[in-house]
Amino acid sequence: MAITRQRVREKEVDIKLSASGKGNPAQVLFDFRSGAFKPDPKQDVVFDLLSLPSRIVHKEDLEKEDKKKETVLIHGEKKGEGETKESSANAKEMEELYGSHMTPEELAKLDAQPNPFNYSDRVSQTFRVVVKDLAIQTDPPPGTTFSANVGFSDIYDAYEKDYVRILAKRREEEMKREKEKERERERKAGKSSQKASRPTSEEVGKKQAPPLPATAAARAEAEGAAQEGPLPLMRTVVTLERMVSQNIFDEVTQDYKYWEDSSDEYRNLEGSLLPLWRFPCEGARALVVTDICWSPVYHDLFAAAYTSENVSGASDARGMLCLFTLKNPGIPERVLQPPCGVTSVQFHPTRASVLAAGRVDGAVMVIDVCSPRSSKVITSTVVSGSHLQPVCQVRWVPTDPGESLCFYSVSEDGRVSEWLVRPSTLVHADILDFLACAENSKKAKEAKRFILEGRATCIALNPNDKTDMLVGVDTGEVLQLRTSSTHALTRYHAHTGTVRTIAWNAHHDKVFASCSLDWTLKIWIRDSLSPLVTLDLGGPVASVSWSPYSSSVVAAATDEGRVHVYDLFLRKCQPLCSQNLNQRRRLGLSCVAFNPFSPIVLAGGEKGYLMTLKLSPNLRRPYRDAKGAEEMRQSEIELCKMERIIATSKEWEGPGEGKMRSSVVC
Known part of the structure; x- marks a missing residue:
């Protein structure tokens, strides 16, 4: 006995995917009025993750439906009247829409196949991340109060000490370089086995010290150049002070550059x-x-x-x-x-x-x-x-x-x-x-x-x-x-x-x-x-x-x-x-x-x-003569x-x- 598979049009199925934003039941809040902990009065929130209002037929359900139809045909059971009416109504609609363009065989084939557009064989789900809050109360760290006054003299002394420290460090580096050069000379001369007399720190200092200027004016100039360490700092401080002052008097500065008295337009000369x-x-x-x-x-x-x-x-x-x-x-x-x-x-x-x-x-x-x-x-x-x-x-x-x-x-x-x-x-x-x-x-x-x-x-x-x-x-x-x-x-x-x-x-x-x-x-x-x-x-x-x-x-x-x-x-x-x-x-x-x-x-x-x-525009208006002023x-x-x-x-x-x-x- 030949089994003929007849498929009917699928039913419309609405699929909705939602998630519940349920809070942590163990979460509590401290109420200062009553002086006790109370549960968090948060309400459940429902998130609408996915909504598919269309005809969706799963592959597994389709196979089950085909098997059921085959068993019905084998045992000779009749189809329900509602299913027959629905299939006939669908056939009429397809014929009215596509009857002039397609043959009845093509319409039957199109009506028999499942919906190719809204077909889905699985449903996507998102993972819900559970948020956990943990409050810990600790003692504040111990603190101390510090205060000090800094003036130009203190800053100057600090930079002077730092400048002396830098000079001493440069001398040590120069002494090390001199010693290394002396060792290289000994190695080249083949005297590595013998202990050569190395120069002392005083001798190195004498070698590195520049000769004194001959005139008093030149010595004064050299001393002034040696004391110019903190001068860049003073220039920076003066620049910053001017910037702060201009920010404080910003309105006055704007008037100095751009102020124009509009009332001069209504006065003749004054x-x-x-x-x-x-x-x-x-x-x-x-x-x-x-x-x-x-x-x-x-x-x-x-x-x-x-x-x-x-x-x-x-x-x-x-x-x-x-x-x-x-x-x-x-x-x-x-x-x-x-x-x-x-x-x-x-x-x-x-x-x-x-x-x-x-x-x-x-x-x-x-x-x-x-x-x-x-x-x-x-x-x-x-x-x-x-x-x-x-x-x-x-x-x-x-x-x-x-x-x-x-x-x-x-x-x-x-x-x-x-x-x-x-x-x-x-x-x-x-x-x-x-x-x-x-x-x-x-x-x-x-x-x-x-x-x-x-x-x-x-x-x-x-x-x-x-x-x-x-x-x-x-x-x-x-x-x-x-x-x-x-x-x-x-x-x-x-x-x-x-x-x-x-x-x-x-x-x-x-x-x-x-x-x-x-x-x-x-x-x-x-x-x-x-x-x-x-x-x-x-x-x-x-x-x-x-x-x-x-x-x-x-x-x-x-x-x-x-x-x-x-x-x-x-x-x-x-x-x-x-x-x-x-x-x-x-x-x-x-x-x-x-x-x-x-x-x-x-x-x-x-x-x-x-x-x-500042003079208003009437007091500084340039003279314009009609004849040859330009x-x-x-x-x-x-x-x-x-x-x-x-x-x-x-x-x-x-x-x-x-x-x-x-x-x-x-």
Whole structure:
């Protein structure tokens, strides 16, 4: 009897594979409220690992079903009615779908075979990793408290000891190498059997020690080179200190680089000053800043001179000379402690590390601050012609390469002196002596117009002509002096009070400014007795400074603590900015100076007050002319601006109307 195998369509079977995230029943937690351990109240979590909602027939089940069908056919059992209906329904569906494309034999063959797409003969299972937690409570390890203070001296001593240890180790290594070389020589010479006399440690030391330098200068240089062990550490410490300082004052640094006052767009001409860094110094609260000077080489370096506010005599005056940098405003870079107060200071125009300073006791100093350990100082003495009264101002004279350094000093004793810098001394020559000229004039019974009255208070040198000098007098006059061959004097009856400061314009060599205690600031042109512009600041004017980026911008500081900024090309009558620096407590200002590289102003005064201020865009806006401004250079534009101010000034009488009064000093 032939057995025919008839297969029917498989039933749809849904297979789901899940896992239970049952927690550890032995896991407990400590309850601080009840003070006892309680079981972990975690709930069972069921993870759905695999879900196959499709018709899946296992191979083993298919074989069992075939065997069952064969036994049914052998015994003659009939199929169930439900199974017959299902097979007929499947056959109809297959015929409706694929009847037009396939023959009935092909449809029967396709319906008879198992599903080839969702067939699977095994089920994949994942291994469940059981997590175990074990809590152990132990006693904390014993601890000790350690504290120590470390300063620069301790670090220096430690590095010195380490440097000596390194040198000793190098000597031992050199001795070993020398011994090995000696043994190799003995082996080559065939003297290995004999014990050759080996050099002692002293002899090796003598061989390795370098010869002493012949001169004292060379020995000092060698000793300095041997002591340069900790210097790299000091440089690293200074760099780190500047980095920390810049991080602390990050907002101020961002304002210094990128601040632009948006309110200037709604104001026609007026501007403002933004306070940046304030430079404190230990012991400066009891002193007054007498003079400040920016470095002509480094844009962030400046010097400040301090002296006592109330000085009864030269011996009672305390003071110091400090160098500050914008990279580290918290502490000065160099601090020099002279025996008395410092009244004036100025950097050399070409040598960045050389300064000239004047003191309260009448002495002048030349300082080289290049060395970080000790600065070289040359001080004048009474024997070498030092002043007898406090020095009011010192100014360098531009010199050519190869010439000796030279500077001028003005003192309250009536002398204007020229100083030549020698390797170890200062040699002076008096240019003017007010007291001596007055005595000689009285003896000779000359006219009053030839008498030099008063005492010099300030001095200014023409930047383009070093023989052209201006001297301010406490009687209010300004003297123009030629130092070339004969000293021809030109008197400007400038003020009714003491002249405090005179400043030449950096772009026009015939224009200068003077300020006085009579509350006025005046702009002059050389060889004219009438001022171009007269400005009333409402208080005693302490200092004046021309802007390096514009020929018409000038700043002045008053004793009332206000800074006035004028742009004579835009507006002569009123300042573009008049700002009180200290709102809480008014402090008198004594000096003001423009930075030669950046649009910032430095002001100093009482109580050691020293602060930088940034100019808003309206105060530093470049001039744009409609006709040919792009073709002209910046220097030509600034020169043309000043020429327009001179041509349109109503107060200027002109070179033909005003007559000069000159005299020759014997």
